[in-house]
Amino acid sequence: MSSGSERADRDARAVSGRLRAWCAGVLCVLLSLLPGPGQALDPGRHVAQFHHTAWTVADGAPGQVTALAQTADGYLWLGTQFGLFRFDGVEFERVAPTGADAFPAASISALHASADGGLWIGFRYGAVSVLRDGAATHYGEAEGLPSSTVFRFAQDREGRLWAATFTGLVYLRDGRWHRLGPEWAFPGRQARTAFVDAAGTLWVATDQGLAFLRRGTTRFQRVPAAVGRVSGIAQAPDGGIWIAEADGAVREVSIDGRTVATPSIALPSAGLLFDRDGALWATTLGEGLLRLPHPAAADAGFERFRRIDGLGSDYLQPLLEDHEGTIWVGSSRGLDRFRHANVVPARLPDGAQDFAIVADGDGALLVGSRNQPLMRLQDRELDFLDLAVPLTAGHRDRRNTVWLGGPDGLWTLRDGHLAETLPLPLDDYSGVQAIATCGDGTLWVSLNTPGVYRLADGRWSHLADLPGMPEGSSPLSLLCDARDRLWMGFARNAILLLQDGRPTPIGAEQGLEVGNVSALAEDATGMWVGGDRGLARVEDGRVRSAHGGDAFSGISGIVATPGGDLWLNGARGILHLPAAERPYLFDAQGRRPAYARFDFLDGVPGIPAQFRPIPTAARTGDGRLWFATTSGVVSIDPGALRRNPVPPPVHVRAVQADGRSYPAGRDALQLPAGIQNLQIAYTALSLAIPERVRFRYLLEGYDREWQDAGTRRVAFYNDPGPGSYTFRVIAANNDGVWNEVGAGLPLVIAPLYWQTAWFRVLCALLALALLWIAYLSRLRRVAAQVRVRMQERHMERERIARELHDTLLQGMHGLILRLHAAAQRLRADDPLRDELETTMDLAEQAMAEGRDRVSGLRGGVRHGRDLGEALLQVAEEAGWQPPPEVRLVVEGTPRALCGGVAEELYLIGREAVLNALRHARAGMVTIELGYARRELRLRVRDDGIGMPVREPGRPGHWGLDGMRERAARIGGQLRLDSQPGAGTTVAVRLPAAAAYRPRRRGLRAAVAGLLRRRT
Structure with missing residues (x-):
């Protein structure tokens, strides 16, 4: 128990907290009583469910934007006083044709994108140009166009183009502009704006009022209602015609003279638009942007968004809704964008920080902070409760009792009523880290001291030396599951599971790889564990760590919805993992799960807390999800998520080869020889969140597979070599919808002379010639060696033949002569003489054979x-x-x-x-x-x-x-x-x-x- 002085100090802090809460409540009441033209807006960059972005001159945007249009190829076009600009969501590009295509003037007053892909451009003080397929066609007085400012274009259902000019209404036919004759019964001498409604009726505001031309007719009819200087006309979803008056109001016009019950905005307006959801947008000349969410309701209030709220300027003119439903506003200082936001920020006082969130039993969200009293959010209304600050932890038990903890103790909240302070068993602590309750009513509390505290039967006990509990650590997170098992998550990748007094440690040895355990969430089959290094799943005693890399880092809030979806609040933003993708978290084949991410591009401020207060995610009774970050609290309605189903158009913008730029067209681009550095710039026209558009490209003939470029919009190649290539690029929008067709550009890189086929043939022939010369040289050397050896052989044979002739043959010849002489001395009938003659015959035969052999040695063929x-x-x-x-x-x-x-x-x-x-x-x-x-x-x-x-x-x-x-x-x-x-x-x-x-x-x-x- 604390001493008397400590209790007095705690009581003083409580009184101080209640005083701050009372002051904050009074301030909110005073702010709500301040007058204003309609519903007050949040001081952030949102209009209702829209996220706002502004580009000014400092961001590279052009000056005063006077006209907006989006062509069929997806580009956003901006007309200004200084020329025409093209915008792909990332970069503003000035379009200024030269030569015969040069524009006749610089100051643009009107833009219109026709169905055939052309862009019609109207200029101040006369002249019209049309851009189609990169070529420009110009119209002036020679083509029947008046020499006066073109205010607006309109194209009817028959394809006829109308132009509202300062000197009347004209239309284009057969390449010429035609004025209206008396048979048209056109009232007035001026045409200030023109508009074609859903039925094909042409509406025109003149200096004498409002008139319309029904489809298929050639005679205008006047509207009996009096109007001022009309600068814009639009049609509501119910068919009503609304006008914006530069000197009056934004209102619905009665066509038949009957009174209309719709509200009006008593402010001069310069532009008018009904979006695809039926909401009315209006621009003003100095009073900001107006939005009427329900224009058909007689008591509907409108929203205002001004420069103090983040708008680029309060002086606004053109409005445009693009193919993806994004609203674009042209201002005197640049361009503003409003797109549907799935992330809605909570209305919290300025300066609030370190948010502890918990859902109460009535479907509201309770938000505690370091420097603000307890706040209650429900139905976009903010209330304050008399509770001392700061609050560092919140928890709702199974009986729908909310537990709130801070340095001054514990409180309970049930049915909107706060209970007295519940003293904690420790005096020296800085706050409550985590709270959990089990089914038997046992309360578990983690303070910034070692161990965990348990309140049972009105008595506190301290558990600090349980087997497996990290020494000197207190749990970062606590959760009591459906089986009344207590899960305690610690720093340094440790979990202690306490069941019936028996602790079971879970750590790296069991497969846990999440780092500091900062989030615990139970679903129907197991437990989700989040930490600063990743996500894990504990099911049936098995621990599996998810495959996701940095995407699952810094998780301090987890919500598992009844449908099986998983929502994570982490360092990389809020992640939504559909139930069908959950198995891929642990896929052994390495396939990564597909998930949606919401980050600063969606309006998420900052990153979630990693230490205290946690958890940073909660789900209220209405199904809405809430996420706390270091800079605010945001909500997401899973049942009303808006997805972008439009695949983005893809374009190859330009090619740069060794520092020289080449325009990209439809035909093959011929590039010079010897290119070392090739850069190909491309883009995709998804303007909602262009920073999240992803690309893949392939250079056919060079790349073997598609290259994942991420968000990079330039492809780089070093020394691609000569040849014919085709560069292909595909893209996905912010919600992962791919344009599989993409764009392509044929490229032909000329070869250097040593890279040509004829040069290779010559080199091959030269190589063969050298080989042939080497072969002939080798044959000569071999032949010479053979001749030398043969010569030596012949000489040796001749020597042997001479010696045989001079010795053996001569000796045999002499022997034969002596035998012949001896035989002559014998009688003719002497038997010995016959033997000698026979021997001489044999000797002569042997000598003849020897002579033959000698002749062979000398060679018979010369x-x-x-x-x-x-x-x-x-x-x-x-x-x-x-x-x-x-x-x-x-x-x-x-x-x-x-x-x-x-x-x-x-x-x-x-x-x-x-x-x-x-x-x-x-x-x-x-x-x-x-x-x-x-x-x-x-x-x-x-x-x-x-x-x-x-x-x-x-x-x-x-x-x-x-x-x-x-x-x-x-x-x-x-x-x-x-x-x-x-x-x-x-x-x-x-x-x-x-x-x-x-x-x-x-x-x-x-x-x-x-x-x-x-x-």
Whole structure:
């Protein structure tokens, strides 16, 4: 229990808090009593459910905007006193054609987007231009147009274009403008504005009143109601015609003279518009923007939005609703945008901060703060309750009793009545961190001291040393689930689950990866856990951490709706995860869930608190969701979320190559050679939240897959190389609706001379020529080496032949002579003489064979072309008796043979011919030579007795082995066919490359020969 002085100090703080609450309540009452023209607006940047953005000259917007239009391609066009501008939601681009397309004037007074995609431009002091497909067409007095200011364009259902000018109404037909004759019964000399209603009726305000021309007629009718200087005409959803008077009011006009019951706005107006929801918007010349949400109600109040509320200027003129339902307002200082907002800010006093929110049992939201008394929000009404500040925690139990905690204790609120202060068991603390109640009425409180406090049966107890409880820590969040289990979330990724007095720790070992546990929320099947590092799910004792990256960081508020949707208040904004996407939070394949995000672009101020006060999300009885941030409290109605269903038009704006810009058109863009830095600028015309538009692009012929560019609007390529490409880009609007068709731009990058096909062909030919030269050079070197070896071989053979001739043959010849002399000395009938003569015959035969071998060593073919004649001479020189018939058959044109080849073939053929003469007893020997293009053939055939074909290498038989060895040595193949009694055929085949001498000696010799022939 506290001492008397401490209780007195606490009582003094309570009295001070009640005094501040009373003062704040009185202030709110006084503010509500202040007079004003209609409903007072929030001092933020919102008009009712609209979010407002302003662009001024300081933001790059043009000066005074006098006209607005949106063409079919999605661009927003701004007419100003200084020219025409185009806006894609991000960048203002001045459009100023040159040459023959140059505009006839600079000051623009009217814009109109026609159904065929053209933009009609009216100028002050006369002249009209139309932009279509990048080309401009101009109209002036020569085309029948009056030389006076064009105030407004209107196009009727027949496609006829009307122009309201200072000197009357004109229409365009067959390329010329026509004035109205008397048969039209047009009242007045001026046409100040024109408008075509839903039925096709043309309404025109003149200097004499209001008139209309029904569809299909050619005669105007006057409206009997008196009007002032009408600057705008619009049609309400119920068919009523409203006017904006520059010197009067915004009101509905009675067409038949009967009194109208709709309200009027007694302020001069310059523009008028009914949006798609039926609300009336009106601009004023100095009094800001007016909005009438329910123009059909007689007692409807209107909203006003002025510069003090964030408007760019109080002097406003044109109004436009674009394709996505966004309202655009042109002002004297730039451009203002109003788009539907899903996020609605709560009406809280200025300077309020550190909000503790909790829903009460009546469907209202209770908001506590550090410096304001307890606030109650319901039906957009703000009330104050007499409760001391600050408040740092709030909780509603199952009996709809609200518990509120702060440095001065605990309070309960039920049925709108506050109970007395409930003292806490600790005197030295700075605030209540978290509160929870279980089904048995047990109250759990976390203070900024270690452990947790429990109130049961009127007595406090302190739990600080439970097994698994982080030492020296107090819970950041508390929740008692449907099974009366207490969940305590701590800093540094720790949860302690207390069930029937038994603690169960949950941390990294169990798969928890959320960092500081700052949010707990229970649904039908499990528990959601949020922290500064992510989101997790605890279900059936299993812990799973979500895949989402930074999107799920800094979560301090979680709401699970009855339908299964999940709402998170985190550092990246308010996230909405539909029930169908929840399984992808834990998808093992890595697929990320699709979610919607609401952040500062939607009007969310700041980020949620991460420490105290938490939780930062609540759901009231009406189904509305509330989220607290460091700078305010906002609400979202899940049942009334507005989505943008319009896929954004996509355009390729320009191409920049190495610092030089090229316009993007429909035809292929021809780019110079050698481009190192290619930049392609593109855009998408989703003007509601252009900062959230996402892009993907692909350069066909370069990229293999689509590139995710995020919100970037320029594609970069380094050294793409020459070739034909097609750049394609697609985009999604702020709600993820993709334009899958997108836009495309063909590109042709010229090649440098070394990148052309002919250059590559020349390089290939040059490479082949170099290879051929290298091959010929190699052949020369090899041929030279072969010639040297062959020369050495021939010289060695000649030496051996000389020595055999000079020694062995001469010795045998001398021996024969001596034997002959000895035989002559014997008698003729001496038997020894017969033996000697027989021996001499054998010796002469051996000497003849030796002479033949010597002749073979010396070589019988001196030139490659006499191979056939040399083989015929073999048969003649053999002198065989009786001589057989020897024939030579030559096929093809004889060609010069390589020296070594000729010698080897001669020796093979000689051996075959001698074998046919000596052993085969042949009657005919045929020598065939075939000079083919791809090979050389030598074949020797006889009709002798044949011979057995022995295997090579058989001892004692060297003739066949020698022929095979000679054939292999020159790269040929030898084949022997013989059958007993059927003759013998010896055939040799040799490739042309190995047999024939080259006809040319190389490229150098060929060039030299060509030069010699020319000279």
